[in-house]
Amino acid sequence: MPWADTAARFLTAQEAMGGLWLFRTLFALSCLVKCGVETLRRYPAAYRPGTWLHYSVGLTWPGRRQPARSLVLAGHTLRWLAAAGLLCGTWPRLCAAVLALVFLAETRIYFRFHVNYFLLLAAILAIAPPLPTLADTVAHLPQGTDATWSYLQGFHGSRLCLVLIALTTSALYMGSAWRKLNRVFLDGTVVWSTLDYTLAQQHQRHYFDAWYPRALPRFLTAVPPGHALWRLTMGAVLIWEAVLPLLLLFPQTREAAVTGGVVMHLGFVFLSPLTLLPFAVVTTAAYLAFPAASPWG
Structure with missing residues (x-):
């Protein structure tokens, strides 16, 4: 079918990845801020099955048990580590997949569309093409912002992730x-x-x-x-x-x-x-x- 071939060519066309790198960096930083805010407010520490954000909540999925407190604390720690790894560009696909799983587990406790949005974006980043690490990018900063952006734009990959975002x-x-x-x-x-x-x-x-x-x-x-x-x-x-x-x-x-x-x-x-x-x-x-x-x- 002609339209299917056209769509496939559009989605698989090569695109400069500077924008995707910047998005990944800001997404990882936002996840770290989110973790920090929840730690500051003691959300994970105060969690008990049937509660969230210091309030009692009903079951998101009736008939299923909510996670134990130990699992919530473990998930919170994993999210810290995965967000830091994604920011640094260390095993970014694995870190993004871990973030997606932790956000998915959070929806089992309390359904919020913000969390679902983060979940979908993390899943998209789990299939992102190879991108520069944070250290390599920072190493180019002494050459100026234009040279650094040119370095980032030198990486190319399928535009599929950008379209999904x-x-x-x-x-x-x-x-x-x-x-x-x-x-x-x-x-x-x-x-x-x-x-x-x-x-x-x-x-x-x-x-x-x-x-x-x-x-x-x-x-x-x-x-x-x-x-x-x-x-x-x-x-x-x-x-x-x-x-x-x-x-x-x-x-x-x-x-x-x-x-x-x-x-x-x-x-x-x-x-x-x-x-x-x-x-x-x-x-x-x-x-x-x-x-x-x-x-x-």
């Missing part, structure tokens, strides 16, 4: 927009109730994860759901998430899409920096994959 990120955005397409999100009820709950439980929380003044949620909760402020803001977020992957595909709109996507994720980080920083870095780093994934370049 772009498709996974597109599915994340469009799936998120689809889930937001309901009245309780669009009129601001979801965000309003979350802020209201945070304020009500503030004295019981183990940490206050925000850079914004504590007066901000009080101001926002004073605006009732259904107000024009909520409708305009939530509607803009939904539309932007839905069209962002498409805008990233076209060279004419890519620069504006990257700027808008970075600003959106900076807003998320502003609201919850330690929790959302790894996710924001990885998601925006995935924009590097779209030029290779686009038929229009």
